[in-house]
Amino acid sequence: MFTPTRRAVLAAPAAALLANAQDVKTPPESRRLLSSKYEAGPFANLLLPRTQWNPYPRATDRPAWQALPQDLRSAFVAAANQQKGKPWPSLPATVFLDFQRNGNRTRFEDLSFGRRNRLRQAVLAECMEGEGRFLDDILDGLWLVCEESFWGVPAHIGAQKAGNGLPDISEPIVDLFAAETANTVAWTDYLLGAQLEKLSPLIRPRLLAEVRRRMLEPCATRNDFGWMGLDPQHQSPLNNWTPWIDSNWLAANLLMERDEARRSATAYRILNSIDRFLDYYHPDGGCDEGPSYWSRAGASLFECLELLHSASSGRLDYFGTPLVHEIGTYIYKAHIAADWYVNFADASARVVPNGNLVWRYGQRIKDPGMIAHGAWIAATHPKPHVEPEALGRAIDEVFHTADLRAASAAAQPPLVRDVFLPGVQVFTARRRQGSTEGFYVAAQGGHNAESHNHNDVGNFIVFHDGEPVLVDVGVEMYTAKTFSSRRYEIWTMQSGWHNCPTINGVSQQAGRRFEAATVTSSSDDRSALFSLELQHAYLAEAGVKQWRRQVRLDRTANSVSIQDQFQLTKTESVELSLITIRAPKEVAPGELHLEGGFVLRYDKSLRAVIDEHASTDARLQPIWGPLVRRIRLSSTTPPAEGGYTVAITRT
Structure with missing residues (x-):
């Protein structure tokens, strides 16, 4: 499962994500795919009453918990033992204000998630051991959580009417982690209710009151x-x-x-x-x-x-x-x-x-x-x-x-051989079904207002024998800038740091109108082909009359090729970006070798320029190592009509 840091990476502010989805087309009509099966009345009649629903054994069901694998029980008890009796982390207001003051979201999240992880570990350890050793720790954790002003995180507090800053306790906001906390409290109450009542008859009513106030009531009374x-x-x-x-x-x-x-x-x-x-x-x-x-x-x-x-x-x-x-x-x-x-x-x-x-x-x-x-x-x-x-x-x-x-x-x-998802316009192909041997390629069309969007229409990645050759860098750790009007100042969001063209000095822009067109896919035992038109992914000032990109996996020759055919109304420059973590070396005009025995061949009229970008970010460095490299294949005298081909093979 995700560690707290990785969970924080996933937790993007919803409002900010939606704000970045510019020029959104008309929302889809309601299809009621699930709710139409039963209307509210029949639906209610099918639910078991709360007192009759027993989804998992409670902690009092000792045989069920003792039947779990011994190594599993030992691991949870050992993890809870490491925390047992230690001071619980405090959640200072000044740390909560980090996000507003400097965009940092990790200091508070580490403390808040640390509390919750410790509580969950103690709950599961107590259920597995059943000796009461962790009950006081659970009680302390529950009480601390109940006393918190906000169950969510600072990056999401902007949804309240008071805006960013400290939480307004008179307006409970339901974000991802307020909801997860309610989940933790509810399951703890379910599993250990009998034990909690022995500690104090007031604890369970308090848990119910807090879940009602912070989640059930706001979600029942608000649509906004x-x-x-x-x-x-x-x-x-x-x-x-x-x-x-x-x-x-x-x-x-x-x-x-x-x-x-x-x-x-x-x-x-x-x-x-x-x-x-x-x-x-x-x-x-x-x-x-x-x-x-x-x-x-x-x-x-x-x-x-x-x-x-x-x-x-x-x-x-x-x-x-x-x-x-x-x-x-x-x-x-x-x-x-x-x-x-x-x-x-x-x-x-x-x-x-x-x-x-x-x-x-x-x-x-x-x-x-x-x-x-x-x-x-x-x-x-x-x-x-x-x-x-x-x-x-x-x-x-x-x-x-x-x-x-x-x-x-x-x-x-x-290990599916061929995939084409026409809705999201994603294509993948490998050399043969069920095997990682040989080349693998994935490419996308789509548009530049997708959820968690990067400006990357026409982007592709290449792997060989299950290892990366040409890559999509992804995203760094989230900060306030990630989901703001300055999102596309971040290098990983820009089309120039994806495997995309830059045309007459113009990169792709964010917005729903910047999209692929005429997206097709085909495959057989010899090859797989993905084709799309990129004209509309660029501003008019790029001078693109037509830009047809084809990504091809040759299963017989074990190679990948990218062919760009274009018509331009301006011929100032064309630049094809290729992103890799493998050290490149130019061995001749039109030929680059990549570390690991890979050969890139391209039109000799293109000049190769190598850029390096440090990859020290806490999210990127474990994946890509210290450096990400960009190969720019460029021409300052492109033809008004013509094309370029890049072929990738293994020596």
Whole structure:
């Protein structure tokens, strides 16, 4: 699972993301893909009453917890022992103000997430050991959380009417981590309610009051949280915030709401929010936020639907919905090799999805590829996740650990040969099905107002034998600048630092109108081809009358080629950027060698210039090492009509 720092990377301010989606086209019509199956009345009749819903064994069910694998129990108890009795971190107002004052979001998040991780570890350790040694630590953690002014993080407080700064306690804002905290409190109450009552009869009423005040009531009475998608006057595109928060909201509601009518009405309201999220998806299920965000888009969607399935004894079953199936399978379609995934936009190039959720999702939709992929992830990352990112996820994982381990023994990832997602305009191809041998290529069309957008229409990446050759750098650690009007000052967001052309000195711009056109894909046993028109990805001042890019994988010759055919009304300059971490060396006009035995051949009229950019960022450095290199193949005398070809082979 993600560490707190990586979770912080995922937690982009929703309002800022939407603000960056410029010139958004008309919102899609409501399809009610899920809620139309049952209207509110029949839906309510299918839910079990709260007192009859027992999704997992409580801590008092000692045989169930003692039956968990010994190494799993030992790992959680050891992790909780390391924290037991130590002072809890404080959350000073001055640290909360870091984000407003200097854009830093990590100091506060490290402290806040540290509290919550420690609490979750103690809860699970107590359930596994059952000796009461961690109850005081749990009580202290719960009490501290209840006393906090805001359950979310400073980067998201701008949603309150008072704006950025300190939280206004009279206006509870529901962001990602307020919702996750409600999830933690609700599951703790469910698992350890009997033990908490022995500590004090006042603690459980306090937990219920805080969950109601901070989440259940605001979400029931307000439509203006943009992530909900429920306000007709607020119809911006939705992203991972919607299912991420909905999954936590649904769990807190199902576990803690005492009024059955309100409980079912809220669950149905959440289903309508999920429906609105699905309205923004293309039928191919492609996630324009990328594989790392799938863990909080597709995987959180699964959690929502699984909670409803469980809380109705299987009578509320939405897993047969075609779009639900496609959203699930995206995660293995975007897989390259090992921990490498196709990482366009803000997605990370190295991802470890939650193997349990992928496996369980695959089981529900009856997809063998997804089942195998989830089991393979679990087999290649077998260590217990002792820093759970959400308590509900952790509980589900520990109770499926034994079965998942048994399924993982011989699991292999599907490694799909050809993928084309026409909605998000993403193409991938490898040399042969089920193998990482040889070249792999991925490319995209799309537009420059996608969620977590980079200016990268026409971008592509190349791998060989499961290792990167030409790359998409991704995104640095998030700061206040990342989701502001200055976003595209950041080097990783610019088309010049993607595998894209710069035409007559003009780079791509952000906005919905900057898009690909006439996107096509074809493949057979000999080759795979992706083609798109890039004219509209550039301002008129670039002088582009036509720019047709073709990305081709030759399976027979084991090579990749990129062919650009163009017509220009201005002929000042053309520059083709190629991003790599491999040291390049020019050996002759029109030929570069890359570290590792790779050869780039290109038109001799192009001049190669090598730039280097330090990759010391805490997110990028572990992936790419200390340097990212850019090869600029440029001409100051391009023809008005012509083309350039770049071919990549292995010696």
